[in-house]
Amino acid sequence: MVQRQSVVMNKSTNTIGNLKHDEKLRKTLADFVIQRRNSSDLFSLCDDLYESIEYKSSHGHHLYGRVLVSSNANYALVEDSLNGSTKEMIMMGSNSYLGLHVHPRVINAAKEALEKYGIGAGSPPLFSGYYDVHRELESNLSKLKATEDTIIYPSGYATNVGVISALLGKNDTLILDKLSHASIIDGGLLSRAKFATFRHNDMESLERTLKKVQNDNGDKLVVVEGVYSMDGDIAPLDKIHALVKKYNCKLMIDEAHATGVLGKTGKGSLEHFNLEGKVDLVMGTFSKALGGIGGYICAKKEVIRYLRYYSHAYFFAASLPPMQVAAQNEALQVLLEEPQWHKQLWENIEFFHTELRSRGFNLENSQTAITPVVIGDTFLAQEVTKFLYENGVFVNCVPYPAVPRSKDRLRFSLSALHTKENLSRVIELLTKAAKIFNLLRN
Numbered sequence: 121m122v123q124r125q126s127v128v129m130n131k132s133t134n135t136i137g138n139l140k141h142d143e144k145l146r147k148t149l150a151d152f153v154i155q156r157r158n159s160s161d162l163f164s165l166c167d168d169l170y171e172s173i174e175y176k177s178s179h180g181h182h183l184y185g186r187v188l189v190s191s192n193a194n195y196a197l198v199e200d201s202l203n204g205s206t207k208e209m210i211m212m213g214s215n216s217y218l219g220l221h222v223h224p225r226v227i228n229a230a231k232e233a234l235e236k237y238g239i240g241a242g243s244p245p246l247f248s249g250y251y252d253v254h255r256e257l258e259s260n261l262s263k264l265k266a267t268e269d270t271i272i273y274p275s276g277y278a279t280n281v282g283v284i285s286a287l288l289g290k291n292d293t294l295i296l297d298k299l300s301h302a303s304i305i306d307g308g309l310l311s312r313a314k315f316a317t318f319r320h321n322d323m324e325s326l327e328r329t330l331k332k333v334q335n336d337n338g339d340k341l342v343v344v345e346g347v348y349s350m351d352g353d354i355a356p357l358d359k360i361h362a363l364v365k366k367y368n369c370k371l372m373i374d375e376a377h378a379t380g381v382l383g384k385t386g387k388g389s390l391e392h393f394n395l396e397g398k399v400d401l402v403m404g405t406f407s408k409a410l411g412g413i414g415g416y417i418c419a420k421k422e423v424i425r426y427l428r429y430y431s432h433a434y435f436f437a438a439s440l441p442p443m444q445v446a447a448q449n450e451a452l453q454v455l456l457e458e459p460q461w462h463k464q465l466w467e468n469i470e471f472f473h474t475e476l477r478s479r480g481f482n483l484e485n486s487q488t489a490i491t492p493v494v495i496g497d498t499f500l501a502q503e504v505t506k507f508l509y510e511n512g513v514f515v516n517c518v519p520y521p522a523v524p525r526s527k528d529r530l531r532f533s534l535s536a537l538h539t540k541e542n543l544s545r546v547i548e549l550l551t552k553a554a555k556i557f558n559l560l561r562n
C-alpha cells in the first residue's frame with residue numbers, strides 16, 4: 121500500500137523546499153520522450169514511466185485519471201486513489217460548458233433512443249450503421265454552421281485526423297498555428313503533407329508563412345481553432361479569413377471549444393465574426409459544450425461525399441450509437457431554444473476572470489470558458505493542484521510539455537452550472553494558495 125507523504129501546508133516551507141529539489145518529482149513527460157529516442161528496448165521506457173507515476177502519486181503529484189462516481193456537474197463525487205474514500209468536490213475540470221450532458225431533455229432523448237435502437241449502431245455508416253437520427257443530426261449541424269452538408273465521426277480527434285489525412289497529400293502544405301491541437305498535427309502527419317507554422321494568433325507571422333509557401337506545388341490548407349484549448353483565447357478569424365483568401369489557400373476551423381460558447385446565440389466562431397458560409401471546412405466536437413462524444417465536419421456537398429468514401433476514420437469505424445446521436449440532436453435544440461445557459465456561462469466567465477485578474481493572477485489572454493491560471497513551474501503547479509484537491513476543488517494541472525516551459529498551469533473550465541458560491545470558493549482558495557506558495561511575487 122502506497123503511503124501518502126503529504127505536504128502539510130502550515131509547516132510547509134521546509135517540506136516544500138526539500139521536495140522542490142526532488143528530481144523524481146520534477147520529471148516531466150518530455151523526459152520520457154528523450155529516453156525513448158536513446159533506448160532500443162521498447163518497454164524500458166514503460167517501466168520507468170510506471171515507476172515515476174507511482175512515486176508522484178504517492179506524493180499527491182499525479183492527479184490524473186481520478187475516478188468519478190457520480191455525474192460530473194458543478195459538483196462531482198470523486199474517489200481518493202490512496203484511501204478509497206469518496207468526497208464531493210467542486211468540478212472545475214469539465215468541458216461541458218453548458219451542462220447539457222445532464223439536461224433532462226437531453227437525457228430523455230437518449231433514453232427514448234436507447235429503447236428504440238439499443239446501445240450500438242452495429243456497423244460503419246456506409247454499411248448498416250447510418251440511421252434516421254444520424255441524417256437528422258447532420259442536417260441540423262449543416263444549418264447550425266450554415267454549410268451544405270455534414271458528416272459525423274466517432275470523435276473530434278478522429279474527425280481532424282480523418283479529414284486532414286483524406287484531403288491532403290505529400291505535395292500539399294498544411295499551415296498551422298503553433299498551438300494547434302494534437303489531432304490536427306496527427307492528421308497532417310498521416311497525410312504526409314508538408315508543414316508550415318506561424319506564431320500563435322500572430323497575423324504578421326501568418327502572412328510571412330503564406331508568402332513563403334505561395335509558390336510551392338500543391339494546395340495549401342490553413343487550420344486554426346476558434347478557441348484555443350489551453351489558453352482559451354479566440355482566433356482573429358476575420359483577419360485569418362482575409363489573409364487566406366488573399367493568398368488563395370483553403371481554410372479549416374476547429375470549433376471544438378467555440379461551439380456553444382462564441383456568437384450571439386452560441387453557434388460558434390462564424391456567428392461571432394459574421395463569416396457564416398465563408399469558411400471551407402468547419403470542424404466540431406460533441407464532447408465540449410454539447411455534452412457528449414463524437415465529432416463532425418461541415419463543408420460543401422462534394423467535399424462531404426468524397427470524405428464519406430475516402431476518409432478512413434469515417435469509412436472504417438463504427439458509427440456513433442443512435443442514442444448518442446439522438447441526445448446530441450436534442451442538445452443542439454436546447455442550445456437554440458434555451459438561451460439562458462449560454463447567458464449564464466458568459467456571466468460566470470466575466471465574474472471569474474475579473475475577480476482573478478484583479479487579484480493579479482495570470483490568465484494569459486483567456487477570453488472564454490477555458491481559464492488557465494499560469495503558475496510557471498511544474499512542481500508548484502502540481503502542489504497547487506494538490507492543495508485545491510485537498511480542499512475540495514477538482515481542477516486539471518497542465519504542466520510542460522503539454523504547454524511551453526514556464527507556462528505550467530491549472531486549467532479551470534467554467535460551466536453554466538457553476539453558482540456564484542462555487543466560483544467564489546475557488547477564488548478564495550486560489551488566493552490562499554497564492555499566499556502559501558508565493559505565486560504572485562511578480
Ligand SMILES: Cc1ncc(COP(=O)(O)O)c(C=O)c1O
Pocket residue numbers: 275276277278280301303345349374376377405406407408413414415
Ligand atoms: C481543439 C480540439 N480539437 C479536437 C479535439 C478532440 O476532440 P474529442 O475530445 O471530441 O475527440 C479537442 C479535444 O480536446 C480539442 O481541444
